[in-house]
Amino acid sequence: MPDADQADGAAEILVRARGLTKRFGDFPAVVGIDFSISRGEAFGFLGPNGAGKSSTMRMIGCVSPPTSGELTILGLNPVTDGPAIRARLGVVPQENTLDLELTVRENLLVYGRYFGLPRAVIRERSAMLLDFVQLSDRAGDQVEPLSGGMKRRLVIARSLINEPDILLLDEPTTGLDPQARHIVWDRLFRLKQRGVTLILTTHYMDEAEQLCDRLVVMDGGRIAAEGSPRALIQRYSTPEVLELRFDPGDHEQAAEKLRGLPAERLEVLADRVLIYTTNGDEALAAVGGLGLEPLTSLARRSTLEDVFLRLTGRHLDD
Amino acid sequence: MTAQATRTAPAAPGRGGARWSFAVREFRFWLTDYRRTWRGSVISSVLGPLLYLGALGAGLGSLVNRHAGGTLGVSYLTFIAPGMLAATAMQTAFGEALYPVLGSVKWVQNYFAAVASPLRPADVFRGHLLFVVLRLTMNCGVFLALIAVFGATRSPLAIASLPVAVLTGLAFTPALMAWAVTRTRDTSFSVLMRFVMVPLFLFSGTFFPVTRLPGWLQPVAYVSPLWHGVELCRTLSLGTTDLGGAAVHAAYLLALAAAGYAAALRTYARRLHE
Numbered sequence: 001m002p003d004a005d006q007a008d009g010a011a012e013i014l015v016r017a018r019g020l021t022k023r024f025g026d027f028p029a030v031v032g033i034d035f036s037i038s039r040g041e042a043f044g045f046l047g048p049n050g051a052g053k054s055s056t057m058r059m060i061g062c063v064s065p066p067t068s069g070e071l072t073i074l075g076l077n078p079v080t081d082g083p084a085i086r087a088r089l090g091v092v093p094q095e096n097t098l099d100l101e102l103t104v105r106e107n108l109l110v111y112g113r114y115f116g117l118p119r120a121v122i123r124e125r126s127a128m129l130l131d132f133v134q135l136s137d138r139a140g141d142q143v144e145p146l147s148g149g150m151k152r153r154l155v156i157a158r159s160l161i162n163e164p165d166i167l168l169l170d171e172p173t174t175g176l177d178p179q180a181r182h183i184v185w186d187r188l189f190r191l192k193q194r195g196v197t198l199i200l201t202t203h204y205m206d207e208a209e210q211l212c213d214r215l216v217v218m219d220g221g222r223i224a225a226e227g228s229p230r231a232l233i234q235r236y237s238t239p240e241v242l243e244l245r246f247d248p249g250d251h252e253q254a255a256e257k258l259r260g261l262p263a264e265r266l267e268v269l270a271d272r273v274l275i276y277t278t279n280g281d282e283a284l285a286a287v288g289g290l291g292l293e294p295l296t297s298l299a300r301r302s303t304l305e306d307v308f309l310r311l312t313g314r315h316l317d318d
Numbered sequence: 319m320t321a322q323a324t325r326t327a328p329a330a331p332g333r334g335g336a337r338w339s340f341a342v343r344e345f346r347f348w349l350t351d352y353r354r355t356w357r358g359s360v361i362s363s364v365l366g367p368l369l370y371l372g373a374l375g376a377g378l379g380s381l382v383n384r385h386a387g388g389t390l391g392v393s394y395l396t397f398i399a400p401g402m403l404a405a406t407a408m409q410t411a412f413g414e415a416l417y418p419v420l421g422s423v424k425w426v427q428n429y430f431a432a433v434a435s436p437l438r439p440a441d442v443f444r445g446h447l448l449f450v451v452l453r454l455t456m457n458c459g460v461f462l463a464l465i466a467v468f469g470a471t472r473s474p475l476a477i478a479s480l481p482v483a484v485l486t487g488l489a490f491t492p493a494l495m496a497w498a499v500t501r502t503r504d505t506s507f508s509v510l511m512r513f514v515m516v517p518l519f520l521f522s523g524t525f526f527p528v529t530r531l532p533g534w535l536q537p538v539a540y541v542s543p544l545w546h547g548v549e550l551c552r553t554l555s556l557g558t559t560d561l562g563g564a565a566v567h568a569a570y571l572l573a574l575a576a577a578g579y580a581a582a583l584r585t586y587a588r589r590l591h592e
Binding site for chain 1: 343350351354355426427428432438590592
């Protein structure tokens with residue numbers, strides 16, 4: 001149940017949703033979801049594109065009124081108290097919404113003014129924040145020529161200008177190269193260490209595993225499962241997975257033979273066969289015992305990708 | 319207001335004053351944005367009128383004055399100058415209320431950045447509108463000053479044609495913004511300019527009295543907001559204003575501005591708070 005993690009009753013709940021629903025015309029983007037997010041938590045919405053993550057995020061950001069259901073943010077109602085709630089949120093939207101022709105510092109100034117902050121306060125915080133996201137040396141530069149990772153870090157700095165209680169991150173590293181992603185993760189991890197409440201959406205299972213204390217797996221506007229990354233893997237997958245690739249001609253036949261293995265579960269994908277097991281190496285030995293010779297084999301730990309596959313029969317990046 | 323106060327007790331926008339204080343935050347965004355381009359825009363706001371007043375007023379005017387004799391009652395320059403002033407307001411409105419609004423939702427997306435903050439769609443609209451009012455005042459102010467330099471006015475009342483010209487621009491601005499914010503592409507903008515703005519520009523009494531239009535076309539001119547603005551500016555400039563007529567023109571322009579304003583509040587809310 002969503003509230004299980006708050007069983008000690010000590011954690012202050014910052015966001016609570018009950019039966020939260022969002023429709024665009026006839027299209028149900030979010031269908032009656034329940035969740036609660038506590039202060040200091042890093043909470044994730046994991047799912048493929050179109051799962052309803054961004055719609056949920058926009059409702060929490062008070063820029064999209066719910067169609068039905070309950071939503072409480074910081075004890076307030078987003079429909080009537082939107083400005084008061086938004087004053088205490090930091091938002092990293094899916095698209096950067098930076099003014100590319102202004103400088104890095106001017107972008108922070110313009111944004112800080114939206115919150116009614118005095119210029120001196122914005123200046124002081126900008127210096128600290130640019131230091132935090134390692135952009136101090138670009139403060140006076142136009143935003144346009146900055147790399148994708150730098151722009152993303154600037155948006156993160158911008159989202160912190162009002163010292164928010166909750167930071168909302170919609171696909172924080174989508175479109176970034178691996179190195180840039182790691183820098184962003186590192187900064188977000190530091191914020192988490194400082195006790196900032198993070199709410200993020202992602203379709204990267206590694207991002208969810210790295211950053212989230214707790215997450216919900218979304219699919220088709222609904223929550224398919226909820227828990228910590230480790231708990232979800234324990235519950236919905238096996239400790240290890242053996243991935244096998246066969247010659248495309250032998251693929252079907254091999255998969256048929258593998259069904260005889262004493263594995264917990266077998267997933268036959270278009271290009272691979274996944275064998276869910278407690279011990280990948282033993283499973284590989286058993287595969288050899290059947291007289292099968294896979295082109296490649298890889299024994300690995302289970303991930304949230306496997307959880308998603310189990311829950312929905314599809315991949316996160318489908 | 320201290321930063322701490324802002325964070326822990328966010329100013330909930332109330333009625334009246336507090337509401338406009340949020341709009342001012344958006345207005346200040348546009349001021350910062352304008353700092354990039356103000357030089358070019360000021361230069362063109364001077365050069366444009368100079369070209370028009372010179373070519374049409376002095377050049378074409380010398381021909382008209384010789385052949386039209388006393389039909390207009392005044393020199394052609396004096397006749398068209400207040401008309402051009404009102405037309406400048408309309409052109410400024412089209413220039414400021416279409417592409418910058420679409421850019422704010424599509425290219426720069428600054429509207430979406432703004433509504434992630436305490437600002438509401440209505441604040442974003444009002445703040446941007448305030449900025450267009452500033453641009454209207456600047457462009458029309460420069461134009462009026464140049465008219466004075468050309469000596470193309472007959473009455474000290476001409477000074478009142480500045481607010482009237484701004485009002486003429488405001489008859490168009492909110493309605494154009496209300497429409498532009500719903501667009502996803504700019505293809506229809508050039509159509510609107512070509513088939514609405516340009517005909518209005520040509521047939522609203524700017525260059526010749528609408529009584530010279532074919533009879534069936536004259537009622538069309540009376541619907542044109544620009545015609546009302548032109549008439550009002552012209553009578554002020556010539557010192558021939560009568561209160562009743564002025565009230566009708568002003569009321570018509572105000573009604574259009576108010577209708578556009580109401581429409582924009584709705585379309586902005588729909589677009590920015592989906």
